[in-house]
Amino acid sequence: MTVTAANSEVLIRCGECPIRVQAVCAYCGPSELVSLDEIKSYKTYKPGETIVWAGENLTVIGSLVKGIATLSRSLPDGRRQMVGLLFPSDFIGRTGKRVAPFDVVATNEVVICQFRQPQFDQLIKTTPSLERRLLDMTMDELDSAREWMLLLGRKTAREKIASLLAIIARRTMALSAASPRDGVAFELPLTRETMADYLGLTIETVSRQISALKKSGVISLRDSRHIVVPDFIRLLDEAGDDSDGGFID
Amino acid sequence: MTVTAANSEVLIRCGECPIRVQAVCAYCGPSELVSLDEIKSYKTYKPGETIVWAGENLTVIGSLVKGIATLSRSLPDGRRQMVGLLFPSDFIGRTGKRVAPFDVVATNEVVICQFRQPQFDQLIKTTPSLERRLLDMTMDELDSAREWMLLLGRKTAREKIASLLAIIARRTMALSAASPRDGVAFELPLTRETMADYLGLTIETVSRQISALKKSGVISLRDSRHIVVPDFIRLLDEAGDDSDGGFID
């Protein structure tokens, strides 16, 4: 209904939405989708644009439809830690909370299916299928956050890099249905700086460890953003997890 | 109903339960409590006992009633990271998941109000007040986990120690309604090793940083487990957060 002039986007019906089966609305039936349709609007954010400021009023609630956004938080002197990566279908915002605990920043062009605040809060109270889906998604995120805590607290720089590459490689493999022993190639959707913020390292250490993994033959680079992994199992070994634990699910 | 012989405990009615107003059952009405009463039983765990093993079948679902438990995960070579601390009223377990992602270990004598698995899964589907409370609790835990990621990834050893002490001090102050400029004294409920596992440090570094904070006059020790904080604001400064952000809520 209300569509901001600057950031408007083609309207999509929920029925044709690309993230429909995974987003917060995944368990909704047709009539519930109609209710959602009434309170949603699409907003587009430019690369680098801050969608939510930590400490400010949390006004944005919705589903990420397209693009990648980062969740992060900084110390007063500028040290920054990413605490989450948001992909299409991930939920942004929190019901019943006024102050945003973290920054949300668009890394590339991002489209959000944004719900109007009071209406959404109301809707979720009367729609168990919404609430259940949100609970499942939140629990999954909690598990990944805790997994990441293990990485941040206990892994070496080399293991951190290997873990991150393994996660991205696995997502790529899942899409192409390749076997672990085949090679995988993918494009890094992150700059060295974003990787550093994610892993709790400096840019220089990230760069050095990538070079070291290249020298060991664990990976090879076409250019700085295109990684080739000849043996996925080898990469997993470098990540330090049990070969069947952690990141395999 | 079913009470294990070895670990039995005095039965409590939900109405007289000490954690009633904060636990997963907080939003339940009287009739819903009756349903819970029918599928719950109390179990006691000894200090050091592992309540749930990571990677094993997740059979325990319930509320921590008494004691403190830790959530942690280890790398194959033994490096361990705590990913959560469970206090009375915290929820243990996860609906609809077979494999436990983390170890749950009792640090002292722990009592759990344990629900029978299939019945609880069923109950939560038909009881919105349970589901809503669980969603709120899970979101709070997700926020704290992410807060902790900032600590693990970006804080120095001294800041990590100060942050942990600040959290415990604040909880103590909240109970006694003391003002920040007053002195606070409390007993550490954790060993140096548990603190190290929590903060992503070694025992020796924990010990050294506590000594350093003592030498700076930020804290003083009666003995190794009894901390006195003469000026809470000073402690917060050492924690590195914005003085009004982060751990104040």
Next chain:
DNA sequence: CGTTCTCTTGACTCATCTCAAATCTGGTGG
């Protein structure tokens, strides 16, 4: 009063950070 566990402290090592410079990349305008 040993025994055992927790905690502290010292000396040294090493991984990661810091500071600095070089290289590479893509884009812009002439």
Next chain:
DNA sequence: CCACCAGATTTGAGATGAGTCAAGAGAACG
């Protein structure tokens, strides 16, 4: 097409914070 520039990345050299190894001091317990 080329020169130039700004941003991203790599690499080097040195500093340092935290880990490792080892020993000693308390405290708790039987």
